[in-house]
Amino acid sequence: MFAYAFPLHGRKVDIFPFERHDITDTYVSWLNDPEVTKFSNQRFHEHNLESCIRYFDKFVKSNNLFLSVRRCDNGQAIGTMTVYFAHHHGTADVGILIGERTVWAMGYGQDAWSTMIDWLSCQEAIRKVTAGTLASNKGMINLMENSGMELEAVRKNQEIVEDKPVDVLYYAKWHAS
């Protein structure tokens, strides 16, 4: 539905549709890196080229978006984003994974996130943009709050992380009027 609008251009990153040829050994290694997946349920799965192709194929057949995040300056792929639409409800739920750990804490994740949230919240068909994270994922909480999203709900002690229950936080931003 929105594929025509890509790539989106941020200050530090460009956001392209993720293509079949983006499934590289480097990409698979992000998904198998315990540090990258420590706040995600991906940590319970081992990934390989076949599992990544299956995941990619699900997006090809859907109206949801699977996106590649690339540095503007050198074109390096550093991560991915997903957007799941509920068209009947006018909502879009966003996720991000900056898999290239060497570029963490350099502002790339924030630029990708804010570029996407700003763009989605200007689309007439989208009433509300949503996202969620574990309360222990401080980086993700900063991304959401810095992009103008507000805390909407907390599921107390929802998931077990390192043997301890942790809250899951849900954030939202409404269509820009």
Ligand SMILES: CC(C)(COP(=O)(O)OP(=O)(O)OC[C@H]1O[C@@H](n2cnc3c(N)ncnc32)[C@H](O)[C@@H]1OP(=O)(O)O)[C@@H](O)C(=O)NCCC(=O)NCCS
């Ligand atoms: C969370 C993630 C997207 C952050 O990306 P990043 O490029 O490292 O983040 P940025 O450099 O743009 O930083 C954005 C903000 O978060 C803060 N931040 C980033 N990582 C942080 C961390 N580990 N702890 C605390 N704050 C952190 C930065 O200080 C910055 O805040 P500020 O601008 O208010 O100072 C990235 O670490 C990642 O993809 N992690 C693995 C996957 C993941 O957890 N995805 C989310 C699942 S819900």
